[in-house]
Amino acid sequence: MNNSRFHILVASVLGVGYIPKGSGTFGAIAACLCVIALNAIFPLQNEIYQATLIGLTITFFFLGRVSSAITEDIWGEDSSKIVIDEVVGQWLSLCLIPFTWTNVGLALLLFRLYDIFKPFNIRSFEKYDKGWGVMLDDVAAGVWANVTLQIILLLFNFYV
Structure with missing residues (x-):
């Protein structure tokens, strides 16, 4: 496999990016499926699950x-x-959110909202080139989704 084919597979997440409508949402869903699989591999080992998720x-x-x-x-x-x-x-x-189906669903909803609407100056990260802008605006959306979910879980005192 040549170098560009490898990067096409990575960038498109094994072809998910070729889905004609909603490819970003399908990419986020694929990520959730990976998290569900990761939890299935380490069902009662939260530290290993979290360390693996952070490493990935x-x-x-x-x-x-x-x-x-x-x-x-x-x-x-x-x-x-x-x-x-x-x-x-x-x-x-x-990351650092306890695994539950509810938390995965809330994280998906929050991430997609932040990624689509780009509040809190998230769009400003798109200005960087050489792949940085592509990645950084979604990192910012992921951070905001994580912080929002952490606050929800603390305020309502539930880790369901």
Whole structure:
């Protein structure tokens, strides 16, 4: 497999980015499915689950940055086919959040809202080139989703 094919697979998350409508949402859903699988692998080992999720998030952030830069030369700037940024942002929204189906659903909803509407100056991260802008706006959306979910869980004192 040549180098660009590898980066196309990474950037499109094994082809999820080719879904014609809502590819970003499908990328975020794919990330949630990975989290569900990760929890199934480490069902009663929250520390290992969290450490693995954080490690994957960091690893795919940097790999996604490189893959985004390479595939932007092929597909154009911030193509809808690039969904690795949604995966990383979605994972980030779930880091240090206890695994429950409710929390995964809330994180998905919050992340997609922040990613689509880009409040809190999230859009300003898009100005960076070489794949950084593609990744950083979704990282910002993931951080805001995570902080919002942490606040909800603290205020309502539930980790359901």
